[in-house]
Amino acid sequence: MAELVFGRPKSLSDVTLSYCPGCTHGIVHRLVAEAIDELGIEGKTIGIAPVGCSVFAYNFFECDMIQAPHGRAPAVATGVKRALPDRVVFTYQGDGDLAAIGTAETVHAAARGENITIIFINNAIYGMTGGQMAPTSLPGQVTTTSPYGRNPKIQGNPIRVCEMLATLDGVAYAERVAVDCPKNVLRAKKAILKAFKTQIEGKGLAIVEVLSSCPTQWGKSPAEALEWIRTAMMPYYPLGVYVDRTGGDAE
Amino acid sequence: MAKVLMKGNEAIAEAAIACGCRLYFGYPITPQTEVAEYMAKRMPKVGGLCLQAESEIAAINMVLGAAAAGARVMTSSSSPGIALKSEGISYIAGSDLPCLILNVQRGGPGLGGIQPAQSDYNLAVKSAGHGDAHMVVYAPSSIQEIVDLTAVAFDVGDKYRVPVMMLADGALGQMMEPVDLESLGERKPPEKPWATTGHGGLRKKNIINSLYIEPEELEEKVRARFERYAQIAEHEARWEEYKLGDAEICLVAYGITARICKTAVEMARRRGIKAGLFRPITLWPYPSRQLDEACRRAGVKRVLVAELNMGQMVDDVRLAINCRLPVAFHGRTGGVLPSPEELLGEIARLDAEIKEEKD
Numbered sequence: 001m002a003e004l005v006f007g008r009p010k011s012l013s014d015v016t017l018s019y020c021p022g023c024t025h026g027i028v029h030r031l032v033a034e035a036i037d038e039l040g041i042e043g044k045t046i047g048i049a050p051v052g053c054s055v056f057a058y059n060f061f062e063c064d065m066i067q068a069p070h071g072r073a074p075a076v077a078t079g080v081k082r083a084l085p086d087r088v089v090f091t092y093q094g095d096g097d098l099a100a101i102g103t104a105e106t107v108h109a110a111a112r113g114e115n116i117t118i119i120f121i122n123n124a125i126y127g128m129t130g131g132q133m134a135p136t137s138l139p140g141q142v143t144t145t146s147p148y149g150r151n152p153k154i155q156g157n158p159i160r161v162c163e164m165l166a167t168l169d170g171v172a173y174a175e176r177v178a179v180d181c182p183k184n185v186l187r188a189k190k191a192i193l194k195a196f197k198t199q200i201e202g203k204g205l206a207i208v209e210v211l212s213s214c215p216t217q218w219g220k221s222p223a224e225a226l227e228w229i230r231t232a233m234m235p236y237y238p239l240g241v242y243v244d245r246t247g248g249d250a251e
Numbered sequence: 252m253a254k255v256l257m258k259g260n261e262a263i264a265e266a267a268i269a270c271g272c273r274l275y276f277g278y279p280i281t282p283q284t285e286v287a288e289y290m291a292k293r294m295p296k297v298g299g300l301c302l303q304a305e306s307e308i309a310a311i312n313m314v315l316g317a318a319a320a321g322a323r324v325m326t327s328s329s330s331p332g333i334a335l336k337s338e339g340i341s342y343i344a345g346s347d348l349p350c351l352i353l354n355v356q357r358g359g360p361g362l363g364g365i366q367p368a369q370s371d372y373n374l375a376v377k378s379a380g381h382g383d384a385h386m387v388v389y390a391p392s393s394i395q396e397i398v399d400l401t402a403v404a405f406d407v408g409d410k411y412r413v414p415v416m417m418l419a420d421g422a423l424g425q426m427m428e429p430v431d432l433e434s435l436g437e438r439k440p441p442e443k444p445w446a447t448t449g450h451g452g453l454r455k456k457n458i459i460n461s462l463y464i465e466p467e468e469l470e471e472k473v474r475a476r477f478e479r480y481a482q483i484a485e486h487e488a489r490w491e492e493y494k495l496g497d498a499e500i501c502l503v504a505y506g507i508t509a510r511i512c513k514t515a516v517e518m519a520r521r522r523g524i525k526a527g528l529f530r531p532i533t534l535w536p537y538p539s540r541q542l543d544e545a546c547r548r549a550g551v552k553r554v555l556v557a558e559l560n561m562g563q564m565v566d567d568v569r570l571a572i573n574c575r576l577p578v579a580f581h582g583r584t585g586g587v588l589p590s591p592e593e594l595l596g597e598i599a600r601l602d603a604e605i606k607e608e609k610d
Contacts, residue, residue, distance in 0.1 A: 044449040046320070058458050064447035066319045067460040069342045072312035075304070079316020079324070080447070082300055083274055087320075087449045105312070108305035 009033035011042045011062045018056050022215040022222025024179045025053060025121065028188070029060055031179075032092065032119055035193045036063065039200065045088040046080050048073040050102075052094035053127040071102020074109035077116045088199055090117040096126050099135040099159045106165075113170025113204040117195045120161060120207055122176075123214040124233060131217035135159045138236055143217075158236065162209050166243035172204030174242040178211035180229040184239070194246070203246050211237055254429040259394045259419060260285035260327075262430050263353055264293065266401035267325050269435040272351070273299030274324040276313040278306060278332060281365045282421040283355035286327040307332040311339030311352075318348040319459040321446030323405055327353035329421075330371050331362060340414055341380025345461030347445075347476070349408030351401070352386070353417045355424035356559075358586040366586025367421035369506060372563035375418050376535045383473050385480055386416045387487060388534040390505040394428035400532070402435050407487055409441050411479050418534060420559065422507045422588070480536075489532035490541050494520065498527030500601050501551040503542065503568050505531050508557050508589070515594035522595075524602045527551075534564075539571035546572055552608075553601040554578045557594060559587075 008014060012033035019025045036042050042063050049057035051070035058065035068076040073091035081089045098106050098120050109116065125143060126132040133143040133150055136158050140149040150158075162174045173195060177188035188210055195206035211233050213225035220228060257265070264286050267275070275290040290301035304310035310326050317324040328336060333354045343350060356371050358364035379386045387407055391397040397419065408415040447457045463469035491509075494516055495501060504512040509530040519526035529545055531538050546554065554576050556565050562580045569578050581597045583589045 043451040043453075046447050046449060048316075055462060058460055062456055064450055064457045065459070066316065066447050067346075067458070067462055068315070069312060069338055072308065072315075072339070075309040075312035076316035076319070078302070078309075079274075079276065079313035079318070080320045081316075082302060082313070083317040083320035083322040083324070084448060104305050105309050108309065 009037045011036040013060050013062055015059055017060060019053065020216040022213065022225060023053070024212040027179045027185060028119065028121060028210050028212065029057070031185070031189045031192050032090070033061060034189065035196050038193065039196055041088045041196070041200070044086070045090065048077050048080070048089070048091040050091065050093040050097040052097050054092055054094060054121065055128065057092050071097050071100070072105055073097065073102065074105040074114065074116070074118065078109055078112070078114050081114060081116055088117070088196065090119060090196070092119045093121070094127070095122045095124065095134045095136040099161050107168070110165045110168045110171050110205050110207070113172070115199050115202055116205060117199045118205065118207040119192065120209045121212045122161070122209050122237065123212040125214050125217045127214050127217050138232060160237060162207065162242040165207060170204055171207065171243055172245045173198045173206040176209040176211065176237060176239050176242065178229055178234065178239055180211070180213070180226040198246050201246070253433065254431050256427050257394060257430050258285060258425060258427050259397050259423040260355065260425070261289045262394045263397050263401055263417065264289040265432055266398040266435060267351065268293060268297055268299065269432060270323065270402050270405045270438045271440050272323040272325050272405065273297065274317045274322050275299070275301045276304050276310040276317070276324070276326050278304050278310050278328065280329045280332045282357060282424050283327050283329045283353065285424070286353060307335035308339065311336040311343070314350050315339055315343050315346070315348060318343065318350045319346070319447045321443040321448055323440045325351035325353065327355065329355045329357045330359050330368070333371060333374065337374070337380035340386065341382050341384060342461050343414045344379065344384035344386065345382060346459050347412040348414065348459065349412050350414050351404050351408060351417065352414060353419065356418065356420040358584065364586040365421065367507060367559060367588065368584060368586055369420055369508065369559035370563070370584065371418070372534065372558065372560060375416050376537070379414070379416070384476070385535055386414045387483060387536070388416045388418050390418045390532060390534050391423065392506050392509045392530065394423065394426070395430050397423065398430050398432060398435065402438060405440070407483070411483055413479070413483070418506065420507050421586070484536035487533060488536045488538040488541065490538040491530040491532060492545050493528040493530065495527035495529060495545050495549050498525050498549045499552045499605055500524065500526040500555060500598055501546055501549070502526060502528045502555045502557060502598070503531070503564070504528065504557040505534060505564070508559055511589055511591055512557055512594060514591040515598060518591055518595045519598045524598060526598050537567050537571065539567070542568065542571040543573070546576065551576060552605045555597055555601060556580045557589060558582045560584050
């Protein structure tokens with residue numbers, strides 16, 4: 001008898017994802033679905049999709065899903081969670097969504113300690129609209145709207161989201177991870193699992209920032225893109241736990 | 252039934268609670284802040300929640316989330332804040348979600364003023380955000396009517412899965428009148444099998460969404476919504492006729508302005524001028540057919556629109572009567588209310604025109 005040792009997580013829909021070849025959104029989707037499966041919460045989970053490349057996330061997870069206006073996912077999640085406090089609510093957001101147009105919603109959901117889980121994809125670019133400068137684009141990074149490289153004197157500085165949110169008392173858990181190599185993917189899985197457990201235990205807002213690749217808009221091969229996460233992004237966005245007020249129970 | 256003296260802003264909050272609303276999201280802005288203050292006091296006593304959002308934008312998106320989760324939910328604001336909510340209102344309409352949005356209007360544009368106005372007629376009726384969409388818009392003219400229409404608004408919103416706006420103004424929000432709240436009784440929202448509540452393994456997943464990337468699919472969704480709008484137009488229009496039976500001059504006014512017009516009609520009648528009032532209670536759907544019929548029945552010769560703006564409803568009146576009759580307009584804006592006397596002056600001028608034609 002053959003034994004199935006590896007398959008699609010139950011919470012991940014059996015559909016073709018809309019992401020480009022080499023994009024790491026797919027990995028993160030899988031990790032979120034695995035976490036939902038392992039915690040057995042698919043039936044009580046409501047996911048909030050953003051605007052951006054992952055706008056179609058409502059088609060990719062098997063739990064109930066809502067598609068939010070650009071940047072407003074944490075406010076939408078607040079409405080759901082306050083209406084249904086015993087459900088599990090997560091948002092899945094990119095850097096433009098979370099750290100530019102939705103900065104106020106992000107910061108205030110964090111300040112309130114909304115008991116939600118935020119999966120934050122930081123790939124330092126606007127993918128969906130074709131490679132424009134993101135709030136997290138690095139100094140010197142060439143994008144279609146910073147064609148001569150992001151000049152902090154003109155276009156300002158990138159935002160380090162985990163560091164900023166860690167200063168807020170409402171944030172129970174903030175960790176930055178990457179999905180550039182198997183070791184880091186496993187670490188990301190652990191962080192996402194903990195972010196869901198933090199919510200289930202009612203400890204406050206949990207955010208996992210995932211350094212992700214965008215080979216298409218970075219103009220790199222998938223392998224080069226993973227290397228760029230390591231060589232360019234990680235020095236500016238160091239991996240690690242920025243705050244953990246869960247008391248260790250949520251591990 | 253026992254009547255209590257209440258401010259409009261407080262009465263709608265209490266009425267919403269009576270209708271089963273247990274979630275309120277808002278942001279302070281004059282002249283509607285008492286709604287949030289009242290909710291903050293009352294909601295915890297009835298097991299509900301009043302949450303002060305960081306912005307009007309966040310508040311309307313919290314409403315979106317709560318509505319998606321199947322809750323009866325409301326927000327309130329005043330003109331500049333409603334403009335900020337318009338993005339969320341469009342998404343709510345596009346996602347087929349019901350909710351109640353109260354606009355206690357003030358003078359505009361820009362920061363404008365804080366006194367009563369009706370300067371958001373177009374915003375409420377013509378374009379509640381981007382895209383092809385409508386809200387059902389109620390325009391109460393008394394505190395009791397705010398209470399009664401709150402119940403209607405929640406029910407209509409739930410029935411058709413549309414956002415509903417209560418279009419009040421600074422006067423209605425701030426003034427006090429005796430109201431009967433007991434007549435609302437105990438009300439409960441209907442079952443919402445479409446809501447994103449967690450499927451519990453018992454049904455397929457629900458999706459609340461306004462994105463349809465295939466043009467044909469989006470067109471189909473919009474058309475289906477407009478079929479519901481047609482049903483709303485057919486069944487949900489509300490209006491009041493006052494002394495229109497034999498009227499030669501038909502005043503058309505809504506909200507607080509309609510009350511001043513009633514006084515002006517009384518004064519005109521005492522002078523032997525045959526004036527009457529048509530008061531749209533729903534501004535969308537507009538009671539067009541009813542206005543046209545009322546004017547035909549009475550043999551109206553002149554129409555006078557009165558508003559607290561520069562004439563935003565005038566075109567709807569002209570269209571309702573197919574431009575059959577001359578339509579005059581008298582408006583005050585910036586927070587100024589017209590006196591019955593100045594309206595009477597307009598009525599008398601129109602009466603003179605009619606007499607001249609007869610001679």
